[in-house]
Amino acid sequence: MTIAVTGATGQLGRLVVDRLKREVAPEDIVAFARDPAKAADLGVAVRAADYARPETLDAALAGVDTLLLISSSEVGQRVAQHLNVIEAAQRAGVERIAYTSLLRADTSPLALGEEHCRTEEALRASGIPHTLLRNGWYTENYTAAIPGALAAGAFVGSAGEGRIAAATREDYAEAAVAVLTGDGHAGRVYELAGDEAWTLADLAAEVSRQTGRDIPYRDLPEAEYAAALESAGLPAPFAKLLANSDVGASQGGLFDDGRQLSALIGRPTTSLRDSVRAALAG
Numbered sequence: 500m501t502i503a504v505t506g507a508t509g510q511l512g513r514l515v516v517d518r519l520k521r522e523v524a525p526e527d528i529v530a531f532a533r534d535p536a537k538a539a540d541l542g543v544a545v546r547a548a549d550y551a552r553p554e555t556l557d558a559a560l561a562g563v564d565t566l567l568l569i570s571s572s573e574v575g576q577r578v579a580q581h582l583n584v585i586e587a588a589q590r591a592g593v594e595r596i597a598y599t600s601l602l603r604a605d606t607s608p609l610a611l612g613e614e615h616c617r618t619e620e621a622l623r624a625s626g627i628p629h630t631l632l633r634n635g636w637y638t639e640n641y642t643a644a645i646p647g648a649l650a651a652g653a654f655v656g657s658a659g660e661g662r663i664a665a666a667t668r669e670d671y672a673e674a675a676v677a678v679l680t681g682d683g684h685a686g687r688v689y690e691l692a693g694d695e696a697w698t699l700a701d702l703a704a705e706v707s708r709q710t711g712r713d714i715p716y717r718d719l720p721e722a723e724y725a726a727a728l729e730s731a732g733l734p735a736p737f738a739k740l741l742a743n744s745d746v747g748a749s750q751g752g753l754f755d756d757g758r759q760l761s762a763l764i765g766r767p768t769t770s771l772r773d774s775v776r777a778a779l780a781g
């Protein structure tokens with residue numbers, strides 16, 4: 500059985516390929532990359548595949564049985580790109596697709612939900628047996644902000660008192676591998692989130708505890724937070740999207756207590772304490 504992983508050069512994709520190699524023979528794994536040279540170190544066969552160029556997808560998908568479609572990072576172009584992959588998978592006779600969606604994509608208050616929802620609809624319409632891995636937020640989205648918060652003396656955001664059940668990319672990668680290599684996952688929708696839910700004030704308190712410094716959390720109005728992100732160097736549309744996602748979190752959009760992620764991976768998800776410790780260790 501040949502398992503292909505798209506986005507294999509990305510942070511999640513690399514972890515998936517690495518964990519997959521522990522479960523199946525490397526000869527049964529194919530990594531898809533826009534630029535194959537970037538995936539040369541993965542230790543599996545690499546095929547050129549660009550979501551925006553359907554002709555590359557037909558060639559890449561030849562002989563693939565199971566496909567992990569890792570959502571594109573090109574926000575705004577994702578529906579067309581994902582449709583290209585799904586249509587090519589139909590032509591190639593792919594037997595099963597797992598897709599990395601967003602936690603409760605169909606009812607999410609996050610603007611990001613729309614492209615995922617439309618991709619999920621396309622998967623349903625394709626008739627290909629599929630599994631929806633509705634991933635919650637990566638803990639790394641927040642731990643990446645620790646150096647900046649330490650420099651500025653505070654965390655900022657717009658998530659208010661929203662509780663966020665984040666998990667690490669590694670946790671989500673293991674879940675993807677469990678679904679790719681296990682039986683009985685076709686037709687399932689997994690709402691994947693961390694066992695522990697915390698507010699951004701909890702994150703600030705944990706960083707304060709571990710560093711011995713007083714790093715508070717300051718909640719900002721959405722527009723002010725977007726402006727702060729933009730002045731820190733983020734492109735305006737991305738800054739707006741992140742601020743919108745924080746507001747979605749304040750409305751409970753990133754909270755979940757179903758523990759489906761830890762059930763899939765057979766262990767508790769990585770704790771906030773351990774994630775902060777790892778981030779501070781560099």
Ligand SMILES: NC(=O)c1ccc[n+]([C@@H]2O[C@H](COP(=O)([O-])OP(=O)(O)OC[C@H]3O[C@@H](n4cnc5c(N)ncnc54)[C@H](OP(=O)(O)O)[C@@H]3O)[C@@H](O)[C@H]2O)c1
Nearest residue numbers: 506507508509510511533549550551570571572635636637
């Ligand atoms: N749950 C969350 O908190 C969260 C946060 C951020 C993103 N995401 C979503 O989860 C996905 C995986 O996360 P990540 O951290 O691994 O993101 P990442 O490190 O940015 O990786 C994105 C991957 O998508 C590939 N890609 C982008 N456009 C492509 C195209 N046109 N054709 C083929 N491949 C393309 C990139 O290839 P190149 O190496 O060629 O650029 C890369 O391999 C993201 O793409 C995004 O959809 C989720």
